[in-house]
Amino acid sequence: MPLPTRELGKTGVKIPTIGLGCMGMSDFYGQSEEKENIDVLNKSIELGSYLWDTSDMYGIGANEILVSKVLKERRNDVFLCTKFGVFRNPDAPGAENMIIKVDYIDLYYQHRVDPNTPIEETVAAMAELVKEGKVKYIGLSECSAKTLRRAHKVHPIAALQLPFFIRSSIVHGHLILKKNGINSPLGRGFLTGKYQSIDDLDQNDSRRTNPRFSGDNFQKNLEMVKKFQEFASKKGVATSQLCLAWVLAQGENIVAIPGTKNIKYLEENVGAVNVQLSPEELSEIRQIIDSIEIVGNRYKPMFAAHIEN
Numbered sequence: 001m002p003l004p005t006r007e008l009g010k011t012g013v014k015i016p017t018i019g020l021g022c023m024g025m026s027d028f029y030g031q032s033e034e035k036e037n038i039d040v041l042n043k044s045i046e047l048g049s050y051l052w053d054t055s056d057m058y059g060i061g062a063n064e065i066l067v068s069k070v071l072k073e074r075r076n077d078v079f080l081c082t083k084f085g086v087f088r089n090p091d092a093p094g095a096e097n098m099i100i101k102v103d104y105i106d107l108y109y110q111h112r113v114d115p116n117t118p119i120e121e122t123v124a125a126m127a128e129l130v131k132e133g134k135v136k137y138i139g140l141s142e143c144s145a146k147t148l149r150r151a152h153k154v155h156p157i158a159a160l161q162l163p164f165f166i167r168s169s170i171v172h173g174h175l176i177l178k179k180n181g182i183n184s185p186l187g188r189g190f191l192t193g194k195y196q197s198i199d200d201l202d203q204n205d206s207r208r209t210n211p212r213f214s215g216d217n218f219q220k221n222l223e224m225v226k227k228f229q230e231f232a233s234k235k236g237v238a239t240s241q242l243c244l245a246w247v248l249a250q251g252e253n254i255v256a257i258p259g260t261k262n263i264k265y266l267e268e269n270v271g272a273v274n275v276q277l278s279p280e281e282l283s284e285i286r287q288i289i290d291s292i293e294i295v296g297n298r299y300k301p302m303f304a305a306h307i308e309n
Helices: 035-046 061-078 119-130 143-155 173-178 187-192 216-237 239-248 262-275 281-290
Strands: 006-009 014-016 049-052 079-086 104-109 135-141 157-162 179-185 254-256
Touching: 014 281, 035 061, 035 262, 061 079, 104 157, 119 135, 119 143, 119 262, 216 239, 216 281, 239 254, 239 262, 239 281
Parallel strands: 049 079, 079 104, 104 135, 135 157, 157 179, 179 254
Antiparallel strands: 006 014
16 A cells, blocks of 8 residues: 655645655664665665655765665656755765766755855755756755745745654744655654663764763653653554654644664554544643653754754
């Protein structure tokens, strides 16, 4: 059975309500195996979660190279989203391969707004890519409402990507200009309930230094996770499914892109479309959200400086 779809902005194009975030396959979240990653990518198409989200900065090009290995045979089966605008070490291995191996990109985002370049100039350059047929639709990631409105005057912005960590970033973007809010909804995996202590993370997992996972913050933030686990258990669903169902219930123009490098969790995430929440349940979840304060910033200061408020 195909996944439900929602319209991408006002484009008339339908995309699945749950896509696949590919970042963790190549960067930040510990080790992974290429074969398993490719299996997940192929399985996502089979399950109807064919919206893939990547970026040229994930693994300094490695993630785009990875997805290209599947796209060379299955390009027409995928709605491909990638991003530019975060520049990492140009001398690192693979940096010379930061162009994804496809003829066109379905949705191309500016990953972070450049404070030194007017957004009008950036969007005008992106619009040229649309005219040339290299990009079908353009989007922005983690920008302010003001920036989004300025950008939209230059060229239609089909989507705004924002994180959606339940409490700390209750979506504002999905209402701006009625664009799709395409988001990463499980708090870097925190809200899945899989991680009960910092020791559950690989030694080279970047989340070990993330403010919300660090020190006493971890156990304090775990209070909300435990409440969601209890709620999900009573409903007979996975905690991740409860969170995804809640996100999708916030508006018909919201699409979720939870990331995973594991087929089990991919299937679990996709299964969230079958979880129905009554008005009473949505109200109860809201009470849980409002009852607990999330401790710690989303990013370390050096990364937070690039986020528009």
